Every structure is written in structure tokens, then in C-alpha cells.
Amino acid sequence: MDVSPNEAVTAFAARAQEATRNLYRQASGLDGHATIGSAAEISDVLTSLRLLTENIGRSLPELGAWLEKRLCNGDLSPRAFDAVTRSVFDTASALARAQNLAMQLGQELGAAEVASRELIA
Structure with a gap:
């Protein structure tokens, strides 16, 4: 390689x-x-993590295309290609699940922030 x-x-x-x-x-x-010191800081961290997972999601197809190109050029054995492709697919699947959970967590955090503001008022 x-x-x-x-x-x-x-x-x-x-x-x-x-x-x-x-x-x-x-x-x-x-x-x-x-x-972590505040709800605002948690919100910032979650936003960054959400963006990180989106960026990883965009990178995975590029890695797959690179692997496919190497296979077509004869630089990668079919067995190695299958193993790495399976790993990339599994990672993409796990990432999709993580993105759904991160979205739910963000919604819950938003609800908690609203509730905490009402307590302060």
C-alpha cells in the first residue's frame, strides 16, 4: 500500500x-x-462532537473509494479489501447510531437548559 x-x-x-x-x-x-463547568460548556462540547461525527461520516466514503481504487489497481488483495471494507461499513453503521443518540442527547440538553432557566427566573 x-x-x-x-x-x-x-x-x-x-x-x-x-x-x-x-x-x-x-x-x-x-x-x-x-x-465541565456549565450547561453552556456542555452544549459547546456536544456541538463540537456532533460536527466531529459529521466530518467522520464524510470521510468514510472517501476511504472506501481509495480502497476500491487500490483494489482495481491490484495494490490490495481481495481478502484485505473485504476485511477493510467490512470495517469501514461497521464504522459507518456505528457512526449513524451515534449521530442519532447525539441528536437525542442534544434535544434533552436543550430541554434541561429551558427548565433550568425557568428555575432561575
């Missing part, structure tokens, strides 16, 4: 992994800092 000379795609994926790991550590307090 060819690897891009600058490995930018790999670097982007590694940075995304690091960012989500750091988000978990910060939100859980594992890094010794305060956890």
Missing part, C-alpha cells in the same frame, strides 16, 4: 484521537483539572 509522503492524513487522525482522549480526561477529571 502507498503511504502519502507527508502522512498528513495519519497525522490528522492521530490528532483527532488525542483530542477526544483529552476531552474524556478533562470531562472526567482524570487529569486533575476541574470538569
